[in-house]
Amino acid sequence: MADADEPEKKRRRVVELTEKMVVDGGSGRTCEWDGRWNHIKKFLERSGPFTHPDFEPSTESLQFMLETCKILVIGAGGLGCELLKDLALSGFRNIHVVDMDTIDLSNLNRQFLFRLTDVGRPKANVAADFINNRIPGCCVVPHFKKIQDIDETFYKQFHIIVCGLDSVVARRWMNGMLLSLLVFEDGVLDPSSIIPLIDGGTEGFKGNARVILPGMTACIDCTLELYPPQINFPMCTIASMPRLPEHCIEYVRMLLWPKETPFGDGVVLDGDDPEHIQWVYQRSLERAADFNITGVTYRLTQAACATEVFKIASSAYIPLNNYMVFNDVDGLYTYTFEAERKSVASIEQRTRPNLSKTLKELGLSDGQELAVADATTPQTMLFRLCFTS
Known part of the structure; x- marks a missing residue:
């Protein structure tokens, strides 16, 4: 006991x-x-x-x-x-x-x-x-x-x-x-x-x-x-017959955002701005409710x-x-x-064909400055071209 x-x-x-x-x-x-x-x-x-x-x-x-x-x-x-x-x-x-x-x-x-x-x-x-x-x-x-x-x-x-x-x-x-x-x-x-x-x-x-x-x-x-690829939906489905939560989100992103300009003319939707995302989320919920679609939520x-x-x-x-x-x-x-390490980075794979092109084919001229930047990398590199005879 x-x-x-x-x-x-x-x-x-x-x-x-x-x-x-x-x-x-x-x-x-x-x-x-x-x-x-x-x-x-x-x-x-x-x-x-x-x-x-x-x-x-x-x-x-x-x-x-x-x-x-x-x-x-x-x-x-x-x-x-x-x-x-x-x-x-x-x-x-x-x-x-x-x-x-x-x-x-x-x-x-x-x-x-x-x-x-x-x-x-x-x-x-x-x-x-x-x-x-x-x-x-x-x-x-x-x-x-x-x-x-x-x-x-x-x-x-x-x-x-x-x-x-x-x-x-x-x-x-x-x-x-x-x-x-x-x-x-x-x-x-x-x-x-x-x-x-x-x-x-x-x-x-x-x-x-x-x-x-x-x-x-x-x-x-x-x-x-x-990582899952970006999925595109037919515009006719998005606009007239949405069936999925994704359709509602795309409708707001592609049609309502440029139409209503909630944050002012010319302001581009920023996926890293919580206020922008919240606006898209709320409007997506409203459209989902109109078509009896459930499941709209944050990932x-x-x-x-x-x-x-x-x-x-x-x-x-x-x-x-x-x-x-x-x-x-x-x-x-x-x-x-064990995920394998690639010897060549993805960005290098995509741009490798450019290595065989001449500067003229690339549209570059003497004294021109090149800023190399990408949203997925933290550093921006600046180059100045100096041609020699």
Whole structure:
């Protein structure tokens, strides 16, 4: 027979732990308590059958995670909220989060760090405040801006970067930034210049997680074919007989936006502007309701990448090599494979035919300046042509 006092003992234990986790004045500063990191020490202070072959159990790994390791989380939405919570509870105390979006009412059912009173506030700021006030000793620094608005000096300071994005363009930009930070000496890659990128995402009941070591393993551009292609719909279907949520969104984007000019004449729809996206979303809902179409919603990005961060930061376990897929549509299916690194980048493949053309065929003249830029890369290169006889 179970001890009759067992429920009361559990209740007192919960109260005791809760009191220990109360943050002093909301500042995140409080003393440690015995056993706080026991769950982490089990992985770092003893070996096991799955530990890295070169791993040596010690107390230094935990101290590195608690005091030194800096993590950048990009995105504070569905995946970002989970990542911030998991990383903070895993012992990472120095975390930065970047997100350009503000909280919408529709976010509250799946982004658990936000409350009704937070609607309209920056996601990064609210998420950081929540974690800092809830988890003693953790310091999350928010950045309410686009990743493209931050220079390379900022990104150089981090040991690991985790992406919770639903934009292929943003992924490629971040991928390009980390590749641009690589340092080569006599053609040999300097390993200390590598900043691991952990990327994850889901759509519906499908998900994936991947570990990217820039310059060593397959990057985002190496596996672009894994992302779904852009789909075009017939205009007659969009305008007169929409059947899918996508038809409603395309109708608003292609017809209503230029007709109503909600943000002024000549303003182009910006997929990275949350106000633009919100307007398209609301008008798509209205058209969907007119034609009795259900299912119009934001694409969610949710995954569990915190484990890979822990493995890389601690060096206790071999990280994922390097792509894992998850499918829960019909039963449960997972699969891990090694995505191959391409020797020639996609942009180089598309422009290689131009290498055989003369400058005249390309329409270039002496003294002309060429600015080479792309939305998916962080750097713009400027060239000035100087012809010699």
